[in-house]
Structure formats: C-alpha cells, structure tokens
Amino acid sequence: MRRFTRTLAAAALTATVVAGTAGWASGSSRQPVTGAPVGTAQWRADGLPDPERMTPAQTASYFASMSPRRQRELAAAHPTVVGNLDGAPLALRYAANARATGGRYAGQQVLAYDPRDRGQAVLVYGDLAKAAHVAVIVPGSDTDAGHLAPLIRKATALRAATGGRTAVIAWAGYTTPVGVGLDAATGDLAEAGARRLTRLTEGLAAVGAAEPSVFCHSYGSVVCGLAAPGIQVKDLVVLGSPGMRADNAAALGTSARVWAAKDPTDWIDRIPNVQVAGLGHGTDPTAPEFGARRVDAGDAEGHDGYFAPGTASLRTFAAIAEGVAR
Incomplete structure (x- = not known):
C-alpha cells in the first residue's frame, strides 16, 4: 500500500512538471556516488591514513606535518585521492586534479573530480x-562532470557581478537527478549530496578560506535544506526551489540568513509544495509563511535565468556574496 501511495504521488508530481515544462522527459532512478575517492585501496595499501576516518581538519594537520616535497610526491602517486581530500592544501589539490583529469578542464582550477558514474x-x-x-553554487538536475556549461555560466556571472572580488565555487559535487522523475521528487540523492556539501564547507574552514x-x-x-544544520555559512540563498524539506526557515536549524527567489515565469511554481510519503519537498521558500528574505527576481526569465547579467536577482546575489545586502 505504501509503495502504491508513493507511486501515485510520484505520478502526480511528474505529470504536473511535464505539463508545465512542455513535456520535459522524466528521468530514471539513480544511486548516489558516495564513499572514499577512487584509488583509496592503493592509498591504504601504502600505509597512508584512511580518508574516510579523517575529518577535513585532521587532513589539514596531516598535510601540514609533511614537507612540500612529500606533499607533491603523494599528489603524483595518488592524484585521485589527494585531489578529493577536503582539508588538503588547495594548490596541491588543483595539481592533483589536473593530473587526474588529463587536462579535461584545461586552464581551470579543479577542486575535486570523481569519474564514477556520470562524474x-x-x-x-x-x-x-x-x-x-x-x-558556492549548488546546481540541480542534469548537472555532472560532462554537463557543466550552465553551472559555469552562473559561477562566472556571479564572480563578474562582484567585480572579481568573490571567489566562486561551481559545485557539481553530488549525484544529481536526471530529468524529472522519482529522484527529483524524493530526497535520497539530496541526502547524499548534503553530506558532501557539509564536508566541503568543513574543508574550506580547515584551509582558512572565508566562510561562504x-x-x-x-x-x-x-x-x-538538508545540509543546513551542519554547514557553517553566512547566507543560504535558494532560487527556483521546489522546497527545502522544512516547514519554515527556523526549522532549517541554521544561523545563516536565508534568502529565496522565484521569478513569475519559472515552471517550478507549478510543482505542488507538498510532502507525502517521502515525495515532494514541502513549503515554498518564497511563501511569506516560510520566513525567508525575498530576492527580487521579477526580471529573470524561466527556471534558469536568475544569474543572467543585468537582472535584479544577480545584483542582489552579488551583494549577498559580498556581505552588503540587507
């Protein structure tokens, strides 16, 4: 009976989205990529500390205890591990990932890379x-190592809007849903992503980066929304959100300022803000009762237009990033 209820709810949510997006195809269920980085077995075999047992702060201390030469040796011998260790020196991770990706992202600083599944x-x-x-920009569905162009546009637009004063992380660091389907309607992939996002912010703190x-x-x-209680951030900004799995901003359990944006033409507005039998993501963060600060997005267009140059939403995002928005 519970499975039947979930199936009906999923069908209703999917039908709503497909109708509102001119037939965008539904996606299939996926398993999140989790666990230790690729190459960890050899890393452990070489007598090195288990990455899954070290916090980012412990990782930072571990690398600080060795010489720069030894750091480079480890990065050369184990690039897929070093490149994904939150808390390791930033320049070392960039070098390790340049090696691991074989120049796939030539000229760009790669903070993490995982080739498994969609990447x-x-x-x-x-x-x-x-x-x-x-x-940090956290994207939605259909983003992976081979489909980064929309995320990169957002990241570069935000950086440009701050006059280059803000460092921007384009974080395709979790397994996203493909299309619209059960994965997009449930929180399973989000739960795995939340753990990875939490570790990212812990890693930033461990290397002395500014609170994001x-x-x-x-x-x-x-x-x-799921990561909110465990991440130390200044501001949490959601845009085109189907819900955060919280009834209101206070229920997120964060001390960060919470902001929300949704433009009038965004198809996300047609998704029911319900949470039934594990399906759906709850209250619309732009609803007055949610209690988030509203971001003017009246001149953004569609679901993907919030970072478009010249929009009020991008100007506000830049002000938030620089700590001057009120």
Whole structure:
C-alpha cells in the first residue's frame, strides 16, 4: 500500500512538471556516488591514513606535518585521492586534479573530480585562499562532470557581478537527478549530496578560506535544506526551489540568513509544495509563511535565468556574496 501511495504521488508530481515544462522527459532512478575517492585501496595499501576516518581538519594537520616535497610526491602517486581530500592544501589539490583529469578542464582550477558514474567536478573561479568572500553554487538536475556549461555560466556571472572580488565555487559535487522523475521528487540523492556539501564547507574552514555564502538552485535547494544544520555559512540563498524539506526557515536549524527567489515565469511554481510519503519537498521558500528574505527576481526569465547579467536577482546575489545586502 505504501509503495502504491508513493507511486501515485510520484505520478502526480511528474505529470504536473511535464505539463508545465512542455513535456520535459522524466528521468530514471539513480544511486548516489558516495564513499572514499577512487584509488583509496592503493592509498591504504601504502600505509597512508584512511580518508574516510579523517575529518577535513585532521587532513589539514596531516598535510601540514609533511614537507612540500612529500606533499607533491603523494599528489603524483595518488592524484585521485589527494585531489578529493577536503582539508588538503588547495594548490596541491588543483595539481592533483589536473593530473587526474588529463587536462579535461584545461586552464581551470579543479577542486575535486570523481569519474564514477556520470562524474562529478568542482571548479573554482578566483583565489580561494586569499579572497575575502567566497560563494558556492549548488546546481540541480542534469548537472555532472560532462554537463557543466550552465553551472559555469552562473559561477562566472556571479564572480563578474562582484567585480572579481568573490571567489566562486561551481559545485557539481553530488549525484544529481536526471530529468524529472522519482529522484527529483524524493530526497535520497539530496541526502547524499548534503553530506558532501557539509564536508566541503568543513574543508574550506580547515584551509582558512572565508566562510561562504551558498546559492542553491532547483533540486540543489533540497540538498542545501538538508545540509543546513551542519554547514557553517553566512547566507543560504535558494532560487527556483521546489522546497527545502522544512516547514519554515527556523526549522532549517541554521544561523545563516536565508534568502529565496522565484521569478513569475519559472515552471517550478507549478510543482505542488507538498510532502507525502517521502515525495515532494514541502513549503515554498518564497511563501511569506516560510520566513525567508525575498530576492527580487521579477526580471529573470524561466527556471534558469536568475544569474543572467543585468537582472535584479544577480545584483542582489552579488551583494549577498559580498556581505552588503540587507
């Protein structure tokens, strides 16, 4: 009976979205990529500390205890591990990932790369070590290591809107849903993503980077809602959100300022803000009763237009990132 109820709810949610998006095809169920980085077995066999047992702070201490030469040796011998260790020196991770990706992202700073399944990649724009302000963009469905163009556009637009003063992380660091289907209607992938997002923010703190503002788009806002109690961030900004799996901003359990944006033409507005039998993501964060600060998105267009140059939403996002928005 419970399975039947979930199936009916999923069908209703999917039908609503497909009708509102001119027939966008529904996606299939996926298993999240989790666990230790690729290459960890050999890393352990070489007598090195288990990555799954070290916190980012412990990882930072471990690398600080060795010489730069030894750090480079480890990065050369185990690039897929070092490149994905939150808390390891930033420059070392960039070098390790340049090696691991074989130049796939030539000229870009790759903070993390995981080739498993559809692939995950985390790119950095700006000097993360020195920037006074840091922003993280968490994307929604259909984002992976081979489909980064929309996320990169958002990241570069936000950085440009701050005059280059904010370092921006394009975080395709979790398994996203494909299309619209059961994965997009449930929180399973978001729960795995939330753990990874939490570790990212712990890693930023461990290397002394500025406390970030996090911008969460579409299904990414479900990730951010679930991660909210465990991440130390200045601001939590959701845009085009189907819900955050919380009844209101206070229920997120965060000390960060919570902001929400939704433009009038966004098809996400047609998704029922319900949570039944594990399906759906709850209250619309832009609803007055949710209690988030509203971001003007009246001149954004569609579900993907919030970071478009010249929009009021992008100007506000830049002000939030730089800590001057009120």
